[in-house]
Amino acid sequence: MAMSDNEYPEDRHVAFRKAFLRSDVEAMRKFLTEVPDVLQKLHEPRPFRVWIMCEAAKKSPLEVIEALLEFGADINEQDPNGLTGLRWAVIEGRHDVVRLLLRHGADPKINCAIFSVATSQDLSDRIGMAKLLLDQGADINQPFLVEGLSPRNVLSEAVARGHRDLAEFLKSCGARPPDVGASARRTASRGGLLGRLFG
Numbered sequence: 094m095a096m097s098d099n100e101y102p103e104d105r106h107v108a109f110r111k112a113f114l115r116s117d118v119e120a121m122r123k124f125l126t127e128v129p130d131v132l133q134k135l136h137e138p139r140p141f142r143v144w145i146m147c148e149a150a151k152k153s154p155l156e157v158i159e160a161l162l163e164f165g166a167d168i169n170e171q172d173p174n175g176l177t178g179l180r181w182a183v184i185e186g187r188h189d190v191v192r193l194l195l196r197h198g199a200d201p202k203i204n205c206a207i208f209s210v211a212t213s214q215d216l217s218d219r220i221g222m223a224k225l226l227l228d229q230g231a232d233i234n235q236p237f238l239v240e241g242l243s244p245r246n247v248l249s250e251a252v253a254r255g256h257r258d259l260a261e262f263l264k265s266c267g268a269r270p271p272d273v274g275a276s277a278r279r280t281a282s283r284g285g286l287l288g289r290l291f292g
Contacts, residue, residue, distance in 0.1 A: 106134050110143060116153060118160045125164050132166055146170050150178035150194065151185050158193060168199050175204045183209040183226070186216040191225055201231035208237040211250035211259060219259045223247070223266075233268045244271040 101108035101120060105128040112120035125131050135143040146166050149158045158178075162168060171177055179199040182190035183206050201207065210216065210223045227233060236244040245253075248268040251260040 116157050144172040146178035147172045147181050150182040150190050162197050177203050180204055180206045180209055184213045195229040201226045201229055205235050205237045207231040207247045211247050220262045233266055236271050246271045
């Protein structure tokens with residue numbers, strides 16, 4: 094819902110953020126014209142720091158995301174946890190946003206966006222999302238690495254979480270379990286989850 098200009102704060106950086114939160118694209122455009130460095134300033138450690146594409150990908154309407162892209166927002170920006178807007182869109186189950194971001198050049202290999210196909214609690218069509226990412230260059234065997242943990246990938250996570258249809262689909266596309274060392278191979282050969290799936 095658009096607000097009149099006098100309902101926004103004098104500080105145009107704050108006003109832009111408020112317009113963004115209200116999905117007021119017209120006001121966003123106006124404030125960006127008045128203060129061209131708005132997007133860069135949002136990344137400065139001010140009273141608040143904003144990863145605008147990540148925030149938009151989580152919940153904003155498509156027209157807001159399209160406007161941010163038009164304004165030159167970094168499509169591959171990463172929040173403090175390394176997540177991109179694309180990965181947030183996958184986590185939130187937003188197929189339309191994933192399509193839009195991929196169409197505009199979002200890199201599906203940054204921070205292993207496909208991994209969230211198996212981990213998201215808000216994703217109803219896991220196979221559809223996997224197809225979408227794979228069609229745009231996601232690496233089906235890209236490891237998801239966390240210090241101190243064994244390597245995982247979308248297939249191992251799908252198996253661990255009981256997403257059998259997704260696991261079978263991934264396997265049919267050439268997915269392999271991650272190389273987690275000899276102990277994991279021994280477990281799989283004794284009939285563990287991966288052993289049953291690939292045995």
